[in-house]
Amino acid sequence: MAAFKPPLPLAVGLSGGADSTALLRACAQRWPGQVQAIHVHHGLQAAADGFEQHCIALCERLQVPLVVQRIDARPAPGESPEAAARQARYQAFEAVALASQSGAAIQSIVLAQHADDQVETLLLALSRGGGVAGLASMPAFWQRQGLSWYRPLLRVAGSEVRAWLRAQGQGWIEDPSNTDERFTRNRIRARLLPALDAALPAFRETFARSAAHAAQANELLLELAQQDLEAVGVPPQLVLLQRLSRARQANVLRHWLRRSHQTTPATAQLDALLDQIAACTTRGHRIHLKVGRGFVVRRGAGLDWYN
Numbered sequence: 336m337a338a339f340k341p342p343l344p345l346a347v348g349l350s351g352g353a354d355s356t357a358l359l360r361a362c363a364q365r366w367p368g369q370v371q372a373i374h375v376h377h378g379l380q381a382a383a384d385g386f387e388q389h390c391i392a393l394c395e396r397l398q399v400p401l402v403v404q405r406i407d408a409r410p411a412p413g414e415s416p417e418a419a420a421r422q423a424r425y426q427a428f429e430a431v432a433l434a435s436q437s438g439a440a441i442q443s444i445v446l447a448q449h450a451d452d453q454v455e456t457l458l459l460a461l462s463r464g465g466g467v468a469g470l471a472s473m474p475a476f477w478q479r480q481g482l483s484w485y486r487p488l489l490r491v492a493g494s495e496v497r498a499w500l501r502a503q504g505q506g507w508i509e510d511p512s513n514t515d516e517r518f519t520r521n522r523i524r525a526r527l528l529p530a531l532d533a534a535l536p537a538f539r540e541t542f543a544r545s546a547a548h549a550a551q552a553n554e555l556l557l558e559l560a561q562q563d564l565e566a567v568g569v570p571p572q573l574v575l576l577q578r579l580s581r582a583r584q585a586n587v588l589r590h591w592l593r594r595s596h597q598t599t600p601a602t603a604q605l606d607a608l609l610d611q612i613a614a615c616t617t618r619g620h621r622i623h624l625k626v627g628r629g630f631v632v633r634r635g636a637g638l639d640w641y642n
Contacts, residue, residue, distance in 0.1 A: 345444065347362055347372050347373070350374070351386045352507055353497050359394075380512060432444055446486050464602065473489065563579060567579070577613070
């Protein structure tokens with residue numbers, strides 16, 4: 336935290352748990368009068384009202400303004416509950432920040448994920464066969480909607496966060512869903528992290544380096560995909576795609592589908608599409624494949640997508 340110097344004023348995402356409680360307290364001590372808190376009431380569990388009351392009492396003691404946002408975080412069909420809640424939460428943070436008064440507009444949003452969360456995210460990506468974008472895990476900094484977003488605790492172990500809170504005499508609340516081992520992330524936390532601590536005591540630091548290497552590789556792949564998309568066109572033209580290696584075809588097609596159609600192909604779907612592109616040597620060759628949430632088809636000399 337000593338090197339953390341975000342643009343002020345800032346808002347802290349406050350759940351009431353140990354991590355966000357520690358982050359809010361540290362920021363309020365360091366930048367008095369320049370910090371506010373945002374609590375998102377997801378409405379997904381009976382304990383949610385208790386979380387809100389805890390946050391209200393905490394912010395009163397710290398003399399930090401608090402905004403409570405109530406949202407509907409129920410997932411859409413086929414969407415994971417965790418992803419739905421995360422997306423709704425980020426939208427709520429943005430809404431509060433962008434609605435702040437122009438004279439003291441929020442410049443930064445600070446989130447409390449720590450080193451253990453980063454390891455869990457990396458292991459989740461590995462368990463799902465993720466590519467470099469997934470293995471990059473969570474960024475420590477990014478910009479979105481004109482706001483600077485930070486995760487300053489990504490190199491701090493969860494146990495260190497709790498030890499600091501105890502030294503401060505500060506309590507927190509525990510989300511009961513965090514111990515529900517029906518969720519893969521919770522099983523990783525309960526079973527794998529203790530084993531890693533015993534076998535590889537430096538795993539938080541070494542895993543963080545791997546995630547950073549993956550993030551750098553992902554940046555390079557994105558730059559190459561942007562260049563290749565300019566070359567093959569939007570939508571991509573088959574003859575121009577065929578001039579690229581199979582790996583670059585895969586990279587640019589993923590980028591096209593994400594950028595133009597907000598969908599991501601499964602590995603098997605993309606492999607099937609690449610096979611069809613390679614076989615497409617006549618005008619009559621037809622392409623009609625399920626890809627992501629819709630279908631990739633051949634239209635004349637190029638590809639198209641619809642759902």
